[in-house]
Amino acid sequence: MPTIVARLRAAGCVFAEDEAAILRSAASATELDRLVQRRVNGEPLEYVVGWAQFHGQRIQVEPGVFIPRRRTEFLVDVALGILGGSGQETAIVVDLCCGSGAIGAALLATWPQIALFAVDIDPRAVGCARLNVGGERVHEGDLFDPLPHRLRKKVRLVVANTPYVPTGDIELLPREARLHEPRKTLDGGSDGLDIQRRIAARAPEWLTPGGQLLVETSARQAPETARIFAGHGLSARVEHGAEVDATTVIGTLPA
Numbered sequence: 001m002p003t004i005v006a007r008l009r010a011a012g013c014v015f016a017e018d019e020a021a022i023l024r025s026a027a028s029a030t031e032l033d034r035l036v037q038r039r040v041n042g043e044p045l046e047y048v049v050g051w052a053q054f055h056g057q058r059i060q061v062e063p064g065v066f067i068p069r070r071r072t073e074f075l076v077d078v079a080l081g082i083l084g085g086s087g088q089e090t091a092i093v094v095d096l097c098c099g100s101g102a103i104g105a106a107l108l109a110t111w112p113q114i115a116l117f118a119v120d121i122d123p124r125a126v127g128c129a130r131l132n133v134g135g136e137r138v139h140e141g142d143l144f145d146p147l148p149h150r151l152r153k154k155v156r157l158v159v160a161n162t163p164y165v166p167t168g169d170i171e172l173l174p175r176e177a178r179l180h181e182p183r184k185t186l187d188g189g190s191d192g193l194d195i196q197r198r199i200a201a202r203a204p205e206w207l208t209p210g211g212q213l214l215v216e217t218s219a220r221q222a223p224e225t226a227r228i229f230a231g232h233g234l235s236a237r238v239e240h241g242a243e244v245d246a247t248t249v250i251g252t253l254p255a
Ligand SMILES: C[S@@+](CC[C@H](N)C(=O)[O-])C[C@H]1O[C@@H](n2cnc3c(N)ncnc32)[C@H](O)[C@@H]1O
Pocket: 066, 067, 068, 069, 072, 096, 097, 098, 099, 100, 101, 102, 103, 119, 120, 121, 122, 125, 141, 142, 143, 160, 161, 162, 163, 164, 184, 185, 186, 195
């Protein structure tokens, strides 16, 4: 009988030793073989064990919910810098397209006093986010629609990792994403920016003067994302984290 590491390696897992250790720690002796087989069959490790590592947190994830990416930690760092730098650790923060709630959970881990509102359109994501950030903070619906009206003009930060893969590029994604993550968590329309456009158009109704919209995008898409922001009265700047190849566009509503 080949070892777990050998089975994972034969299935194409690049970090077979690390994955074997994670699988061993996640399963009882009787479950282990079944979990290893799911992984060997190509299921993402995070779905098999039920969690993803994100910004030092263990985020619960379930099949059908977008797996938070390490790249998105950069957006969290930009948001934490803004909140800390402006002494606004109790600010109202909205996480749109929250998925598992990973971004909000990471922000709360550093600034537990923020008033976090997280929104996703997919009931499975909403259920998962409720486990990660607390039920009362998560709202189901389309972008800003489910937020309480009292937040209008009061939000300090809107953070959003929207679907932003151009439709024509979906087939170029790694197999695990293409086959296991729902298309609507990935597909951002013909240029990938459909949802970013809708968020930028509505953000000024919700941001407080001087408030900011932070969106993850790709380096290639960033100039267009910035143009979209500017078209809605947000002064835009782009930050790039070369180490993780992450790009965040920051739009600021004039004070
Ligand atoms: C790329 S995933 C990001 C999830 C999470 N922010 C993260 O970084 O792990 C995009 C998420 O947007 C959600 N979504 C797509 N369209 C939406 C809409 N119109 N309103 C709210 N959420 C939406 C999807 O259900 C999915 O969970």
